[in-house]
Amino acid sequence: MFRTLASGSEKIEIYLDGKPVPVPAGISVAAAMLQLGALPTRLTPVKRSPRAPFCMMGVCFECLIEIDGLANQPACQVEVQSGMRVRRQCGAGELAS
Amino acid sequence: MGTVYDTIIVGGGLVGAALACGIAARGRLVAVVDGDDRDFRASRGNFGLVWVQGKGAGFPAYARWTAMAAKYWPDFECELRETTGIDFGFRQNGGYDFCLDQVEWVARSEEMSLVQQHTRGEFEYEMLDNTELKRRIPQVSGDVFGASYSDHDGHVNPLYLLRALHQRMQKLGCRYYPNQRVISTRPKNGSFIVKTSSDRYQAKQIVLCAGLDNQRLAHELGMHIPVHPIRGQLLITERVESFLPCASLPVRQTMEGTLQIGNSHENVGFDDSTTLDVITRLAARAVRIFPHLSGVRLVRAWGALRVMTPDGVPIYHRSAHYPGAYAISCHSGVTLTSLHAGVVADWVCDDAIDALIAEFSAERFDVSNTSLRV
Ligand SMILES: Cc1cc2nc3c(=O)[nH]c(=O)nc-3n(C[C@H](O)[C@H](O)[C@H](O)COP(=O)(O)OP(=O)(O)OC[C@H]3O[C@@H](n4cnc5c(N)ncnc54)[C@H](O)[C@@H]3O)c2cc1C
Ligand code: FES
Numbered sequence: 001m002f003r004t005l006a007s008g009s010e011k012i013e014i015y016l017d018g019k020p021v022p023v024p025a026g027i028s029v030a031a032a033m034l035q036l037g038a039l040p041t042r043l044t045p046v047k048r049s050p051r052a053p054f055c056m057m058g059v060c061f062e063c064l065i066e067i068d069g070l071a072n073q074p075a076c077q078v079e080v081q082s083g084m085r086v087r088r089q090c091g092a093g094e095l096a097s
Numbered sequence: 098m099g100t101v102y103d104t105i106i107v108g109g110g111l112v113g114a115a116l117a118c119g120i121a122a123r124g125r126l127v128a129v130v131d132g133d134d135r136d137f138r139a140s141r142g143n144f145g146l147v148w149v150q151g152k153g154a155g156f157p158a159y160a161r162w163t164a165m166a167a168k169y170w171p172d173f174e175c176e177l178r179e180t181t182g183i184d185f186g187f188r189q190n191g192g193y194d195f196c197l198d199q200v201e202w203v204a205r206s207e208e209m210s211l212v213q214q215h216t217r218g219e220f221e222y223e224m225l226d227n228t229e230l231k232r233r234i235p236q237v238s239g240d241v242f243g244a245s246y247s248d249h250d251g252h253v254n255p256l257y258l259l260r261a262l263h264q265r266m267q268k269l270g271c272r273y274y275p276n277q278r279v280i281s282t283r284p285k286n287g288s289f290i291v292k293t294s295s296d297r298y299q300a301k302q303i304v305l306c307a308g309l310d311n312q313r314l315a316h317e318l319g320m321h322i323p324v325h326p327i328r329g330q331l332l333i334t335e336r337v338e339s340f341l342p343c344a345s346l347p348v349r350q351t352m353e354g355t356l357q358i359g360n361s362h363e364n365v366g367f368d369d370s371t372t373l374d375v376i377t378r379l380a381a382r383a384v385r386i387f388p389h390l391s392g393v394r395l396v397r398a399w400g401a402l403r404v405m406t407p408d409g410v411p412i413y414h415r416s417a418h419y420p421g422a423y424a425i426s427c428h429s430g431v432t433l434t435s436l437h438a439g440v441v442a443d444w445v446c447d448d449a450i451d452a453l454i455a456e457f458s459a460e461r462f463d464v465s466n467t468s469l470r471v
Binding site: 045046070071072091092093094095 | 335336337338339340352353354389390392393394
């Protein structure tokens with residue numbers, strides 16, 4: 001869907017919905033999702049309508065996603081890390097038990 | 098000036114708007130003259146509970162009044178939802194009020210039993226220990242001593258409720274005048290003149306429902322309506338999966354999944370700001386009750402001022418001096434909405450007078466009456 005301008009940047013591996021995928025190091029989780037075409041990034045809590053990153057600067061909260069077990073993280077404000085577990089949310093975030 | 102209305106209602110909050118619906122439905126020509134967002138507006142900052150537990154302990158008429166409001170809610174809700182198409186999230190499937198320790202639990206049981214006596218058994222409740230509570234809501238901490246529970250309780254989205262009332266009153270022919278803060282009112286030849294900075298309105302009757310401004314406005318019409326502000330701060334979290342079976346204090350989950358955490362009682366005058374210490378205290382109490390909420394993010398907090406009378410009981414007052422002048426002031430204006438659109442409208446229209454309503458006259462605060470009671 002999207003391409004990076006700088007090619008050949010270092011790749012790391014994250015887990016998206018349990019599957020390992022390679023992504024460029026140094027970008028945000030939201031940018032990685034867009035590049036992977038992994039859309040929608042969540043379904044809304046009430047009407048289950050599809051959502052994707054929108055503002056990419058931390059103000060619209062459209063990009064909320066579960067990262068390493070913690071729900072509702074703004075994906076555009078979090079940098080990908082090797083081994084990070086990213087899960088798309090279907091509805092309201094789950095509470096830690 | 099032109100039109101002479103049957104009734105002018107000053108203030109279009111939950112109280113004024115509900116009353117306007119009731120009076121207009123009885124065929125009267127009503128004008129609602131409302132202020133603006135610079136006013137303190139409890140109807141836009143409250144917790145949204147339809148709450149019977151503990152209301153009126155020590156004031157039997159108020160206990161019965163609240164129980165009646167809860168009983169009328171289902172029919173009232175159904176009519177308002179069907180005539181407006183607005184679902185304001187009314188759920189009346191019980192409510193829990195948690196007690197952290199035994200001291201709270203004992204005090205609560207006494208209060209509940211008193212309300213039951215006042216209502217001659219109509220108000221029913223249970224006092225639950227931790228084991229029973231955890232059976233019903235597994236997420237409750239083992240440290241919580243117990244809770245009171247009542248079937249009568251419920252909750253609404255108070256902003257949608259206010260919107261529904263506004264839509265309904267206008268459909269029923271009420272004229273609504275926003276941004277018209279009333280500067281003064283005066284009686285004139287058996288009618289009343291209401292002045293704002295840009296307009297004048299006239300009516301045969303006037304009902305003051307102006308929240309915290311009622312005391313000032315009532316004074317001009319020879320009524321003494323003592324009200325003062327009590328601040329409540331409350332917190333809003335991100336939406337989370339549903340885990341509460343029904344309404345509860347201090348945590349309420351909206352139909353969208355948001356948690357609302359309440360609810361301080363602060364005597365700080367006309368100041369509706371938020372403070373970090375209270376926010377921290379409210380959040381800590383919620384997490385003590387529900388430890389699994391410790392990772393949940395707050396997204397906002399606000400303060401709002403309760404419209405409080407000296408004894409916490411509503412005032413429904415009609416002027417002895419000027420027939421046709423009324424004042425209504427209450428905390429718990431969400432809970433009482435079903436009565437304001439019903440029996441209270443009857444009272445103002447002089448159709449049928451509920452025997453209870455006389456008990457809420459502001460005469461109870463007159464110095465001579467107070468000293469008689471002691
Ligand atoms: C933090 C908090 C939590 C609460 N929780 C609950 C709850 O869970 N359940 C419950 O039942 N109740 C609750 N309440 C109480 C409830 O919100 C109030 O009882 C109710 O909103 C009062 O409504 P009102 O219309 O009298 O006042 P307001 O909402 O204050 O409305 C008054 C209206 O009059 C207007 N006005 C003021 N002055 C003038 C003037 N001079 N001229 C023209 N218009 C004027 C204002 O603009 C406003 O629109 C809570 C209140 C607070 C503050
Ligand atoms: S895309 Fe707008 S906050 Fe992340």
